[in-house]
Amino acid sequence: MTLAAPVPTLNLPDGSPMPRFGLGTWRMGESRRTQAGELAALRLALELGYRLFDTAEMYGEGGAETLLGEAFAAALRGPLRRDDLFVVSKVYPHHASAMGVVAACERSLQRLRLEQLDLYLLHWRGAEPLAETVRGFQQLQQRGLIRHWGVSNFDLADMVELQAVPGGAACASNQVWYSLGRRGVEFDLLPWQQARQMPLMAYSPIDQGALAEHAGLATLAARHGLTPGQLALAWTLARPGVVAIPKSSDPLRLRQNLQAAQQPLPAEALDALDRLFPPPRRKQALAVG
Ligand SMILES: NC(=O)c1ccc[n+]([C@@H]2O[C@H](COP(=O)([O-])OP(=O)(O)OC[C@H]3O[C@@H](n4cnc5c(N)ncnc54)[C@H](OP(=O)(O)O)[C@@H]3O)[C@@H](O)[C@H]2O)c1
Numbered sequence: 001m002t003l004a005a006p007v008p009t010l011n012l013p014d015g016s017p018m019p020r021f022g023l024g025t026w027r028m029g030e031s032r033r034t035q036a037g038e039l040a041a042l043r044l045a046l047e048l049g050y051r052l053f054d055t056a057e058m059y060g061e062g063g064a065e066t067l068l069g070e071a072f073a074a075a076l077r078g079p080l081r082r083d084d085l086f087v088v089s090k091v092y093p094h095h096a097s098a099m100g101v102v103a104a105c106e107r108s109l110q111r112l113r114l115e116q117l118d119l120y121l122l123h124w125r126g127a128e129p130l131a132e133t134v135r136g137f138q139q140l141q142q143r144g145l146i147r148h149w150g151v152s153n154f155d156l157a158d159m160v161e162l163q164a165v166p167g168g169a170a171c172a173s174n175q176v177w178y179s180l181g182r183r184g185v186e187f188d189l190l191p192w193q194q195a196r197q198m199p200l201m202a203y204s205p206i207d208q209g210a211l212a213e214h215a216g217l218a219t220l221a222a223r224h225g226l227t228p229g230q231l232a233l234a235w236t237l238a239r240p241g242v243v244a245i246p247k248s249s250d251p252l253r254l255r256q257n258l259q260a261a262q263q264p265l266p267a268e269a270l271d272a273l274d275r276l277f278p279p280p281r282r283k284q285a286l287a288v289g
Pocket residue numbers: 023024025026027054055123152153175176202203204205206207208209210212227228229230245246247248249250253256257289
């Protein structure tokens with residue numbers, strides 16, 4: 001049932017590939033009532049050809065990682081290989097001391113039933129000095145428990161500060177809210193990351209579902225044979241250096257979103273979207289979800 005065309009990839013700063021599109025898991029693993037449906041959605045996503053999965057120790061307090069672990073274990077008993085997957089998780093800021101990062105990662109790996117994460121992010125900036133957190137990430141890399149590390153919810157000033165910390169220049173990605181409704185990063189952060197070949201992971205690319213209800217977007221999407229959610233995703237992926245990670249637990253929307261990731265948009269659609277959702281003309285505070 002895998003779609004014919006694989007999801008396109010881009011390169012991390014060290015040249016290794018990363019899928020440009022994946023599945024978010026926020027709000028999964030929070031309740032026993034919805035667990036069976038969520039597990040079925042994760043298994044379907046793997047079957048359909050999703051290869052990048054974004055999670056965090058925060059999501060369902062480990063519940064989302066546990067569900068993913070079950071879905072991965074089942075898929076890896078079949079023809080799927082571990083190298084086919086790109087798994088991202090995040091550490092809470094209050095676990096982000098050098099020792100805390102290592103311990104949190106070990107717990108995440110246990111829940112995910114994996115030996116290594118492809119990318120491990122600091123979820124947002126907290127009280128721990130950045131140098132401490134970077135030291136923890138370096139230890140994890142030396143032990144082979146993570147391939148790459150990065151950050152999330154960092155604005156440009158935070159990124160510049162991180163670069164100045166010992167080892168901080170090895171940051172591989174920054175995950176922030178980026179969507180048609182939240183275009184502020186285009187003013188400064190996105191070009192800065194693009195210049196360093198550092199992928200910007202766009203979270204909440206459908207504005208947590210709100211863009212699917214936008215009347216103007218719906219009209220334009222219908223003209224291109226898309227749903228508004230699909231048009232929002234295809235727009236995100238038209239930006240160089242951007243990875244999108246929409247969340248869905250719904251079988252139809254899982255399929256629609258993957259199709260959107262394989263759908264180049266004509267220039268006229270991009271122009272019409274710029275009129276509906278104008279790009280920023282000055283610095284805006286980073287949106288936080
Ligand atoms: N680093 C951070 O601080 C941070 C913050 C927020 C999110 N994230 C990550 O980014 C992921 C995505 O962000 P998000 O979950 O906040 O929001 P999102 O992906 O923009 O939207 C998800 C919501 O939209 C619905 N949806 C999905 N596809 C749709 C479509 N094609 N048409 C209409 N509705 C659709 C989903 O419902 P159904 O499930 O019913 O389809 C869900 O309610 C998260 O799951 C998480 O992994 C990270």
